[in-house]
Amino acid sequence: xxxxxxxxxxxxxxxxxxxxxxxxxxxxxxxxxxxxxxxxxxxxxxxxxxxxxxxxxxxxxxxxxxxxxxxxxxxxxx
Numbered sequence: 001x002x003x004x005x006x007x008x009x010x011x012x013x014x015x016x017x018x019x020x021x022x023x024x025x026x027x028x029x030x031x032x033x034x035x036x037x038x039x040x041x042x043x044x045x046x047x048x049x050x051x052x053x054x055x056x057x058x059x060x061x062x063x064x065x066x067x068x069x070x071x072x073x074x075x076x077x078x
Contacts, residue, residue, distance in 0.1 A: 006044040009051075 004012065006026065010019045020028075026044050029037030036050030068074055 001050075002048040003038070003045040004048050006046065009046040009048070012048075013051075 006022055006029075010022065010025060014020070022044075025034065028034045029039065029044055029046070034046060034051065035054035036047035038045045038047060
């Protein structure tokens with residue numbers, strides 16, 4: 001488990017000028033919108049391993065779904 005402070009997570013994941021505020025990220029952690037988000041003793045962190053695992057899983061599932069849509073055997077089902 002690699003925990004990153006919320007400010008470091010924001011630097012790593014978002015491009016300059018497009019990053020949400022820390023308050024927005026805190027709210028997203030509180031509502032479980034950020035995989036791996038944790039609150040410990042009032043401090044907000046993100047488990048980078050968990051975040052990476054979930055976001056890459058989503059990317060892989062989206063890629064597989066796109067491939068399935070191309071299959072002539074499944075035409076009309078998507």
